[in-house]
Amino acid sequence: MLPYVAYKYVKNKREATRREMETTLDSLTSHLSRSMIPDQVVLRISGVSAKFAEDSEEYVSGTLTIVEKAVGVFIEWFPCEDHNARYAPDTSGWVLAEDGGETQTLHSPSGSPDRTSGDHMNKLAFSIDVNDLSSFRNVEPKKGQGYPCIRLICKDGTSYVPLYFTTESTVNFIDVLQRYITLRRSAREPNLVLVVDGKAEALAQSVIALGQNDDVLSRFMKNPYAAALTGFGKITSFMQEQMIPALLDSDEVSQEEQIRAMRELSQREDDAAKLRINTDATSEFELVTQLELPPRPDIYRESPVTQEIWDKFKMPDGTVDPQNIHHLKMNVFRGGLNPDLRKEAWKYLLGYRAWDETNAQFEKKRSKLAKEYERLKAQWISITEDQESRFFSYSKRKGLVEKDVARTDRSMPFFSGDENPNLAMLQNILMTYVMYNFDLGYVQGMSDFASPLIYVMGNEVDAFWCFVELMKKIQRNFEKDQAAIKLQMYQLRDLVMIVNPQLANYLGKFFFSLGFLEGHQSDDMYFCFRWVLVWFKRELSFADTCKLWEVLWTGQPCPNFLLLVCVAILDSQMNTIIDNKFGLTEILKHVNDLSMHLVLDDVMTAAEAIFHQLSASQDKLPAHICEYLNLGEAAS
The missing domain is CATH 1.20.5 (Single alpha-helices involved in coiled-coils or other helix-helix interfaces)
Known part of the structure; x- marks a missing residue:
């Protein structure tokens, strides 16, 4: 027992x-x-199209469905089976699956399938659990000016390809979607539709009805990501090859690694100027004093400068009258340059050719610089493998160059193919720059600046010396202490505080909750690191990159116009970030997903409008803001 x-x-x-x-x-x-339990297709819409590539007007037709599965309800889009079916969006109607109607698929002209394009189109396909959906943008264009568009955004910050519907399609998609989730249009942005947690909404209303401080609710419903992120440890060392790859290569490095790099950077001693902000001593978060700014003016982009217009500013000997330089730069700022003019104009804008230099003087200088280039090039070409084995600093720089050359702009025909002579030209220029400026050497990201110069100039000598001049403007971005980048992050944070204090406060509160060091007010701007480091090269098409850079090279209307471009983009994304309650991981994802989805002309007009808005308020602005923008007495 x-x-x-x-x-x-x-x-x-x-x-x-x-x-x-x-x-x-x-x-x-x-x-x-x-x-x-078999899958049940609740809604099927044919002829819903996605752009084949963001910088083209070529579309891929596909089918959008809402499917009830055993494990949940899913929104799915797949391209049509014919991988050659690329055209403008279909205008066929929508059909509910219960109706049993047959949908028709349009086909492109006959031809053999392109395996590469087929693989790319398959990558556009997606399947999303409706419970993972955070919001979506629903853009209804004016009549006759395009197609209605929906872009889905998930809770983790992922944004999927925009889908272009026929006129009557979006309404029915949204109606069916509301059978499964609760939707609410954003109060701040009409085009943004939010997915609402019914229980959370009811709780919020109850708290409000009881007259409770909404801080109680916000703490009670705290973002679960925050707790996880605060556990990240310090990185033991911080060098160029750690931080820059982490924040530059978003496709190759996880969000966690990017966050670690940001935290480590915030913990290092910085010599950059501190922000001058108003703080409330009784609060754990910084508070931004909001200025009453005037409305932003309407700004329009102008036509690109043509060869004919350019020549009107030049004298017969090739010089430009000093009194006309500002006017010429403003023309470039407002419209950019015709592509066929860039080879000549970029030399002036970069300082490779002086504005007061005659044709004869420039040719004489160019001949001398060509010999200097060959001398520098011979220095590294003559290094033998045996010498290289005992020359670690050189070998390390060479390895970095070779790694970047192999992956820079390879999707462009100009740089595609393993035996492409333009790749050899890129390698030669970067290696020669290593010898020209051995102290700096080579840092990842420099190849992003060199490739457009090679494309435009078409020869090594001019491309190299233009690269030298460009590096004089941006060299400090690549220095080991990263002081220049940190300073620009401080300045960007300052500008956001003035232009959009609501977003600044949101970011400040969230980053404080993650345990970033007190007093490092630039911490919440490091998700913009890639924008500033390579001047949006990874965010824009090659053509748009050239257009933005030549605008920035004018130095108009202020030297820090790049930061105003950043502010304009953040300002446009405020509602998406705040209404979706994005945390750091989601913000990083969302910012990375903006790549190749920015409309450059809209961004530049918004940035210029912000400049004029601030310029009209310079008597109210803090002195350091005026200094950033070269306004008033700070400019003298």
């Missing part, structure tokens, strides 16, 4: 085993039952 205690132990153990077996059996039964 078992003692009572032993009896209870054995009995409890048997009960636990029995319950475990019952739970396992129930789980298996439930799984088998679910697996036997």
Whole structure:
């Protein structure tokens, strides 16, 4: 006979085993039952198109469905089976699956399938659980000016390809979607539709009805990502090859690694100027004093400067009258340059050719610089493998160059193919710059600046010396202490505080909750690191990159116009970030997903409008803001 205690132990153990077996059996039964339930397509819309590439007007037609599956409800889009079906969006109607109507697929002209394009189109396909959906943008264009568009945004910050509908399609998609989730249009941005948690909404209304401080609710419903992120440890060392790759290569480095780099950077001693902000000593978060700014003016982009217009500013000997330089730069700022003019104009804008330099003087200088280039190039070409094995600093720089050359702009025909001579030109220029400026050497990201110069100039000598002049403007971005980048992050943070204090406060509160060091007010701007480091090269098409850079090279209307471009983009994304309650991981994802989805002309007009808005308020602005923008007495 078992003692009572032993009896209870054995009995409890048997009960636990029995319950475990019952739970396992129930789980298996439930799984088998679910697996036997067929998928039910609730809505099918044909002719819903996605752009084949962001910088083209070529579309891929596909089918959008809402599907009830055993594991949940999913929104799915797949391209049509014919991988050659690329055209403008289809205008066929929508059909509910219950109607049993057959949908028709349009086909492109006959031709053999392109495996590469087919693979790319398959990558556009997606399947999203509706419970993972955070919001979506629903843009209804003016009549006759395009197609309605929806872009889905998930809770983790991922944005999917925009989908272009026929006129009557979006309404029915949204109606069916509302069977499964609660939707609410953003109060701040009409085009943004939010997915609402019904229970959370009810709780919020209850708290408001009780007159409670909404801080209680915000703490109670705190973003679960914050707790996880605060556990990241310090990185033991911080160097160029750690931080820059982490924040530059978003496709190759996880968000966690990017966050680690940001945290480490915030912990390092910085010599950059501190922000001058108003703080409330009774609050754990910084508060921004909001200025009353005038409305932003309407700004329009102008036509690009043509060869004919350019020549009107030049004298017959190639010089430009000093009194006309500002006017010429403003023309470039407002419209950019015709592509066929860039080879000549970029030399002036970069300082490779002086504005007061005659044709004869420039040719004489160019001849001398060509010899200097060949001398520098010969220095590294003559290094033998045996010498290189004992020359670690050189070998390390060479390895970095070769790694970047192999992946810079390879999707462009100009740089595609393993035996492409333009790749050799890129390698030659970067290696020669290593010898020209060995102290700096080579840092990842420099190849992003060199490739457009090679494309435009078409020869090594001019491209190299233009690269030298460009590096004089941006060299400090690549220095080891990263002081220049930190300073620009401080300045960007300052500008956001003035232009959009609501967004500044949101970012400040969230980053404080993540444990970033107090007093590092630039911390919440490091998700813009890539924008500033390579001047939006990774965010824009090659053509748009050239257009933006030549605008920035004018130095108009202020030297820090790049930061105003950043502010304009952040300002446009405020509602998406705040209404979706994005945390750091989601913000990083969302910012990275903006790549190749920015409309450059809209961004530049918004940035210029912000400049004029601030310029009109310079008597109210803090002195350091005026200094950033070269306004008033700060400019003298």
